[in-house]
Amino acid sequence: MSVRLALFGGIYNNYLALEAALEAAKALGVDEYYCLGDIGAFGPFPNRSFPLLYENQVHCIQGNYDDSIGNQLDNCQCGYTDPRDNYFAQISYDYTLENTNADNQKFLQSLEKEHVLEIEEQRILLCHGSPRKTNEFLWESTTPLHFLDIFFHQREVDCIAGTHTGIKWHANTSLGQFVNVGVLGRPENDSTTNVWFTTLDISRDGIQHNFHPVVYDYDRLSREMQMEGLPDEFIETIQTGRWTTCLEVLPQKERQRLNH
Amino acid sequence: MTSESTTARVTLSHLDELWFQVTGTRCNLTCNHCFISCSPHNNSFGFLSRTEIQKSLEESRQLGVKGYYFTGGEPFLHPEMVEILEDTLKIGPATVLTNATVLKDEWLQRLQQAQSKSRYSLEFRVSIDGFDAETNDPIRGEGTFARAIRGVKKLVHTGFLPIITATRTWKDSEDSSMLSGFLSMLKQQGYSQPRIKLLPTLKLGAEQNRSGGYTDQQRVTGEMLQDYDRSQLVCEHSRIVTTRGVHVCPILIESPDALLSNDLATAAQKPYTLGHGACFTCYQYGAICSNISTGSGPSGASA
Numbered sequence: 001m002s003v004r005l006a007l008f009g010g011i012y013n014n015y016l017a018l019e020a021a022l023e024a025a026k027a028l029g030v031d032e033y034y035c036l037g038d039i040g041a042f043g044p045f046p047n048r049s050f051p052l053l054y055e056n057q058v059h060c061i062q063g064n065y066d067d068s069i070g071n072q073l074d075n076c077q078c079g080y081t082d083p084r085d086n087y088f089a090q091i092s093y094d095y096t097l098e099n100t101n102a103d104n105q106k107f108l109q110s111l112e113k114e115h116v117l118e119i120e121e122q123r124i125l126l127c128h129g130s131p132r133k134t135n136e137f138l139w140e141s142t143t144p145l146h147f148l149d150i151f152f153h154q155r156e157v158d159c160i161a162g163t164h165t166g167i168k169w170h171a172n173t174s175l176g177q178f179v180n181v182g183v184l185g186r187p188e189n190d191s192t193t194n195v196w197f198t199t200l201d202i203s204r205d206g207i208q209h210n211f212h213p214v215v216y217d218y219d220r221l222s223r224e225m226q227m228e229g230l231p232d233e234f235i236e237t238i239q240t241g242r243w244t245t246c247l248e249v250l251p252q253k254e255r256q257r258l259n260h
Numbered sequence: 261m262t263s264e265s266t267t268a269r270v271t272l273s274h275l276d277e278l279w280f281q282v283t284g285t286r287c288n289l290t291c292n293h294c295f296i297s298c299s300p301h302n303n304s305f306g307f308l309s310r311t312e313i314q315k316s317l318e319e320s321r322q323l324g325v326k327g328y329y330f331t332g333g334e335p336f337l338h339p340e341m342v343e344i345l346e347d348t349l350k351i352g353p354a355t356v357l358t359n360a361t362v363l364k365d366e367w368l369q370r371l372q373q374a375q376s377k378s379r380y381s382l383e384f385r386v387s388i389d390g391f392d393a394e395t396n397d398p399i400r401g402e403g404t405f406a407r408a409i410r411g412v413k414k415l416v417h418t419g420f421l422p423i424i425t426a427t428r429t430w431k432d433s434e435d436s437s438m439l440s441g442f443l444s445m446l447k448q449q450g451y452s453q454p455r456i457k458l459l460p461t462l463k464l465g466a467e468q469n470r471s472g473g474y475t476d477q478q479r480v481t482g483e484m485l486q487d488y489d490r491s492q493l494v495c496e497h498s499r500i501v502t503t504r505g506v507h508v509c510p511i512l513i514e515s516p517d518a519l520l521s522n523d524l525a526t527a528a529q530k531p532y533t534l535g536h537g538a539c540f541t542c543y544q545y546g547a548i549c550s551n552i553s554t555g556s557g558p559s560g561a562s563a
Contacts, residue, residue: 081547132274140379141353141379141380141381142326142327142353142380142381143326144321144324144325144326144327144351144352144353144380146320146321146322146324146325146351146352147324147325147326147352149324150274150324171379247453248455251353251381251383251551252375252381252382252383252420252421253375253380253381254381255421256419256421
């Protein structure tokens with residue numbers, strides 16, 4: 001027997017991509033849906049993602065953005081240090097906070113920071129950044145396998161899934177497997193306009209991951225972002241698949257992909 | 261006065277960063293702001309051998325170290341620096357802090373190949389302290405600006421994206437204009453999306469002579485650490501290996517109290533009391549030894 005999970009990373013208000021991802025996941029015969037946090041940010045109309053999450057019983061983990069919006073904090077706790085990155089992050093945060101209704105804020109506040117699943121004798125830890133810190137960036141090129149093994153050892157799990165960086169990756173270590181599920185919110189700086197989600201097929205024999213590209217109506221998203229007065233820099237990213245903001249946290253290898 | 265009740269004691273949460281003082285205090289330059297007074301003749305710390313580093317790398321795997329950093333002196337004075345970085349990239353990400361004045365194309369090509377084969381990044385941090393010879397050379401030495409820029413161009417040509425680190429020898433209020441100067445100079449030199457990191461001066465070593473040391477009041481107290489994000493402090497997540505042993509952080513290697521042990525595991529378990537003026541700088545600015553860069557400057561969207 002095998003159980004298939006769909007894992008969605010940061011949605012960043014991109015309800016159009018979420019809709020497309022849910023449809024794709026249904027077609028794949030997914031049994032359960034999870035979102036690893038950061039429902040808001042970046043895109044337009046923050047309240048539009050929530051009905052999709054509620055109707056499809058998507059179990060959500062709290063990301064740094066959700067904690068901030070849910071508790072009405074001053075900033076998104078994204079973990080950027082560059083002034084320009086923080087400037088744009090704040091525009092997006094102020095917009096999202098102002099436009100997320102009270103019920104949805106309460107929902108965000110109620111979310112748990114991690115969730116451990118036990119399926120077919122496999123233990124899977126779902127978190128946002130890392131098991132030790134919600135906004136920790138675990139990039140493929142700066143996360144040694146022996147570092148991940150510390151988490152597998154401490155938490156006694158077979159698989160850890162996270163998001164937060166915006167770029168998917170997977171690694172098998174000597175003690176388990178780590179998967180960054182990617183994000184639905186914006187393309188992953190590879191000059192394509194699609195976004196990504198991940199499925200896990202879990203059986204007693206092991207856990208198999210698969211990354212799935214999501215094609216969605218990014219022109220409509222761009223128009224709506226423009227209508228809402230969101231920065232041109234954000235719209236450019238949606239249109240080109242290249243990051244124009246939040247770049248300074250990128251390590252060299254991830255940056256070299258487009259020679260940023 | 262720091263009483264026992266207000267002692268600022270910091271325990272390592274996890275050994276995220278392991279540093280190597282790979283060429284000790286030996287450098288081909290004699291910068292007048294160097295906090296450990298490195299020079300061609302300063303042998304107070306020696307070179308670490310490749311074997312010693314391999315041993316520490318192996319030990320570090322058990323401790324779950326997240327990243328490796330190589331500093332000096334000038335690391336590329338080490339005859340086996342390329343091999344040491346190749347060894348490191350087999351197990352984790354590496355960062356090397358260099359003045360870029362002695363880099364050879366052949367080394368960089370080998371290192372680019374090593375990085376391509378590895379799943380990990382190799383980051384270069386290049387010290388340049390002004391955006392032209394007039395501002396840089398009085399600090400770093402005659403002709404060093406031109407030599408460092410040649411090094412940066414070699415790095416960029418080989419496909420690396422170096423982080424230019426500049427020590428703030430100017431007033432804080434001039435950050436914005438200095439950053440603009442750096443950005444336009446680097447773009448002119450063919451580095452289209454430069455990464456820059458500004459560093460505070462550390463009033464130790466040669467810098468103490470240049471601008472004066474710390475006052476007795478410039479100390480971190482226990483009260484100051486309440487509600488403070490301790491992960492901003494280098495000693496909360498780092499240790500450094502030198503020929504003398506394992507020290508609490510790269511800044512304080514000359515302070516006897518900062519030498520914690522001969523082995524990593526013991527040094528990782530020892531808390532440290534922030535008793536130095538440099539700890540105050542670390543506290544004030546935060547993350548001063550990390551790789552996080554800036555692409556713009558304090559003015560944000562104007563870039």
